[in-house]
Structure formats: C-alpha cells, structure tokens
Amino acid sequence: MTNRSKLNRSFLGSHLSVNHKPRAHFGEFYSVARSIEQWPARVPRTAFIVDDHPIFREGLTQVINAEKDLRICGTAGTAAEAIKKIRGLKPDLVLVDISLPDRSGLELIKQLRADHPNVKLLVVSMHDEALYANRVLEMGGDGYIMKQEDPAEIVHAMRDVLDGHIYVSEQVLDGRPKMRSSRRQEQPARPLAELSDQELEVLELLGQSLEESEIAEKLNLDLQLVAASVASIQRKLRLKSHNAVVRYAVCWVATGAA
Numbered sequence: 001m002t003n004r005s006k007l008n009r010s011f012l013g014s015h016l017s018v019n020h021k022p023r024a025h026f027g028e029f030y031s032v033a034r035s036i037e038q039w040p041a042r043v044p045r046t047a048f049i050v051d052d053h054p055i056f057r058e059g060l061t062q063v064i065n066a067e068k069d070l071r072i073c074g075t076a077g078t079a080a081e082a083i084k085k086i087r088g089l090k091p092d093l094v095l096v097d098i099s100l101p102d103r104s105g106l107e108l109i110k111q112l113r114a115d116h117p118n119v120k121l122l123v124v125s126m127h128d129e130a131l132y133a134n135r136v137l138e139m140g141g142d143g144y145i146m147k148q149e150d151p152a153e154i155v156h157a158m159r160d161v162l163d164g165h166i167y168v169s170e171q172v173l174d175g176r177p178k179m180r181s182s183r184r185q186e187q188p189a190r191p192l193a194e195l196s197d198q199e200l201e202v203l204e205l206l207g208q209s210l211e212e213s214e215i216a217e218k219l220n221l222d223l224q225l226v227a228a229s230v231a232s233i234q235r236k237l238r239l240k241s242h243n244a245v246v247r248y249a250v251c252w253v254a255t256g257a258a
Contacts (some may be wrong), residue, residue, distance in 0.1 A: 003057075007134060008059045013074075028043070028082070040205070042069065044069055044070055044071040045069060045070055045071070045092040045162055046070075046071050046089070046092050046093070047064060047070060047073065047091055047094070047158060048073055048074050048075065048082070048085070048086055048093070048094045048095070049061065049075040049076070049089040049095045050079070050082040050095065050096045050100065050108065051097040052077045052078065052097065052101050053097075056147070057077070060072075063154070063159075064158070067068060070158060070159075074086075074089050078102045078103070079100050079102050079103035079105075079107070079108040082094070082096075082112075086112065086116065088177075090119075092119070092120060092162060092207070093119065093120040093122060093161060093162055094119055094121050095123075095156060095158075096108060096112075096122070096123050096141075098125040099115055099126050099204060100124070100251070105125070106139050108120050109136060109139045109140055109141050110139045112140075113139065120161045121136075121140065121142050121161075122145065122157060122161045122167065123141055123143065123145070124146075124147055125144070125146065125147060125152060129144050129168065129169060132144060133168045134170075135197060137168070142165075142167055142169030143157055143160070144162045144168050145157045150157050160206070191236060191238065195233060195236060195237075198219075198221075198229060199233050199236075201219060201231045202215055202230060202233065203233055203252065204249070204252075205219075205254055206230070206245065206246055206249035206250075207246075207249035207251075207252055207253030207254070212227055230242065230245060
C-alpha cells in the first residue's frame, strides 16, 4: 500500500469514527458525509506526447488516460507542431522521441527547457539508452526510458519525473562517470558515444535515406560541413567507405541498436 493510500484511509477513518459514536445523530452523520463528498479530488497531472508514429501516440494515450492521476492533454508528430501546441496547453510533462521528422529530439528538449523552465521532460525512444541518456540530461531532460519497456514502467517513469526525480536505468546512473572517462580511452566500448550531437543527427538522416544535400538543407548546414561530418563518422566508427556509413546508418535507424 502506498503512502498516499495510507493517508487517504487515515483521513476517512478519522471522520468515519465520528459516525460510529453511540449517540451520534443523523444530522452529524449527514454533515460528515457531505464534508467527505465535497473534499476536492486531486486534479490529474497533464502530459503531452511528441512522436511521429500515430499508432504509438494513440496506444500510449490510452494507457496513460486509464490512470486516475494522469491525463494526456495533447500530441504532436513533429517538433514544430509540439512547440506551438505546448505553448498554449502548458502540460506538466512532455514525452519526447529522439527521432522526429523535422528536428532532433535533443534540440527540441533544449528549446523546451529554455522556453518552459518548469516543464518536466522525459524521453521515450527506441534508441539505445546508454548512448543517449547522458546527452538528454545534459540538454535539460529529466529522464530516459526505452519504448520496449512495459507500459506500466513508462507510467512509473512519468510519475517519478513528475515528482522531481531523474529517471534512468541503474546501469546508466552507475556508469555516468565511467562513460565520461571512457572518452580518454583509445578503444571506447561504444563507438557511437564518440559522435557529436550533430554527427548523430547526420547519421540518423543518412539512415532515413536522405542525400547529403538534403541533410544540409534540413539541418540548415553548409554542404561541406555535412560532408565533413560524414567523413568524421566514418573515421570514428572505423568504417571502410561512404557506402558502409550509409548501410550502418540504415541498420541503426531500423533497429535502434549500435
């Protein structure tokens, strides 16, 4: 039994004990019953979903709206749509996917943190937590959970973040200092961890079958800078050719695994 359940039971018990007094009149009983009936119910905390998959948005909305203390107040399939809607809805929590069609989820988190300092930000993504969790926290996020987790665990993560906690797996939390120090090692355990945020964006867009010119336009970057990022990705991931980078990117986007 949770502490909240105990408090509610204690509160009701203290009032109902009045009703069991041997000499209590009906008027006393009615008065106490009315006071309990009029006790204000806790207003559900609101959440907003940003994900480009309609089926996932709909499914998660149904799961969350089944909870008495949580409610989905809106959804969006792109970062631009989310920014516009969140400004008016002012949710308590925003659930963000890393992969969005118009902008990186990391950049969206950074902007939402700047525009809405008090909103809670939880990433729900298929991408490897060990790769992205620290980046999310550094951008101002409050937690990270994989889409593959049980829906009940996602709800648990939401409550944790709304209550002011940071939600990541124990492995990530315990390994944060090690992940930072691993950058000094010659052979890092996860090559993707060596990529910059911009290089990760480029890699993801390559995995979505975009050409370098299209990536440059989408990210508002110079074409030569995109080409340099691809070359850097190839070097850091120790791949033999540009085509190998593209194949790696396609596989990574499809599976979410390094």
